[in-house]
Amino acid sequence: MAQNWIAPSILSADFARLGEEVDNVLAAGADVVHFDVMDNHFVPNLTIGPLVCEALRNHGVTAPIDVHLMIDPVDRIIPDFAKAGASYITFHPEASVHLDRTLQLIKDQGCKAGLVFNPSTSLHYLDHVMDKLDMILLMSVNPGFGGQSFLPSALTKLRDARKRIDESGFDIRLEIDGGVKVDNIREIKAAGADTFVAGSAIFGKPDYKAVIDQMRAEIAKAE
Numbered sequence: 001m002a003q004n005w006i007a008p009s010i011l012s013a014d015f016a017r018l019g020e021e022v023d024n025v026l027a028a029g030a031d032v033v034h035f036d037v038m039d040n041h042f043v044p045n046l047t048i049g050p051l052v053c054e055a056l057r058n059h060g061v062t063a064p065i066d067v068h069l070m071i072d073p074v075d076r077i078i079p080d081f082a083k084a085g086a087s088y089i090t091f092h093p094e095a096s097v098h099l100d101r102t103l104q105l106i107k108d109q110g111c112k113a114g115l116v117f118n119p120s121t122s123l124h125y126l127d128h129v130m131d132k133l134d135m136i137l138l139m140s141v142n143p144g145f146g147g148q149s150f151l152p153s154a155l156t157k158l159r160d161a162r163k164r165i166d167e168s169g170f171d172i173r174l175e176i177d178g179g180v181k182v183d184n185i186r187e188i189k190a191a192g193a194d195t196f197v198a199g200s201a202i203f204g205k206p207d208y209k210a211v212i213d214q215m216r217a218e219i220a221k222a223e
């Protein structure tokens with residue numbers, strides 16, 4: 001299986017000091033920067049766009065940037081995020097009329113592509129696009145806000161998605177997003193995730209390294 005990645009969600013960072021916050025969390029051992037894009041339409045919140053992604057690259061961030069698009073429609077902003085330095089671009093199937101075309105658009109722009117599933121969205125959207133996926137992201141909260149509680153139904157869904165990935169033979173990351181904490185990351189790992197988004201659990205504590213180290217120790221117990 002893929003190496004375990006800790007992906008801090010900058011939604012819970014101090015936006016007034018974003019460059020420094022990202023530097024600090026990467027120095028603390030994070031693998032990837034999770035970048036939540038919300039449009040006040042697909043989800044009720046409004047956050048950040050390609051300019052901020054580009055600013056992080058100009059600031060010197062070289063780690064992968066994992067752009068989670070919670071916007072509808074998605075296609076027209078994808079080239080802007082690719083130019084701004086996104087590594088992964090993931091989107092929700094409800095926000096694209098032509099899934100296959102949107103996935104191909106992301107790949108044509110030189111980025112890795114992924115689909116995101118809300119807690120109540122069926123995995124059937126995976127049926128005909130596994131060959132175009134680099135990431136499957138399962139939401140374990142309803143999207144829009146950080147700091148919500150992990151929905152246990154995501155564990156069953158993780159096991160289902162893990163089975164689909166293993167049976168496909170493709171190299172696809174399985175990411176979980178929402179309510180991930182030190183005290184539940186072990187069972188999340190055991191259910192099949194390899195990429196762990198955590199916003200409030202990391203940025204809500206003064207010592208980012210201590211949290212990330214504890215998360216890795218818990219993950220190791222499930223291996």
Ligand SMILES: O=C(CO)[C@H](O)[C@H](O)COP(=O)(O)O
Pocket residue numbers: 009011012034036068070141142143144145146147148177178179180197198199200201
């Ligand atoms: O996509 C998201 C919300 O829509 C965020 O990535 C997620 O909520 C992370 O925050 P937390 O770890 O605090 O739940």
Ligand SMILES: [Fe+2]
Pocket residue numbers: 009034035036068177197
């Ligand atoms: Fe997210």
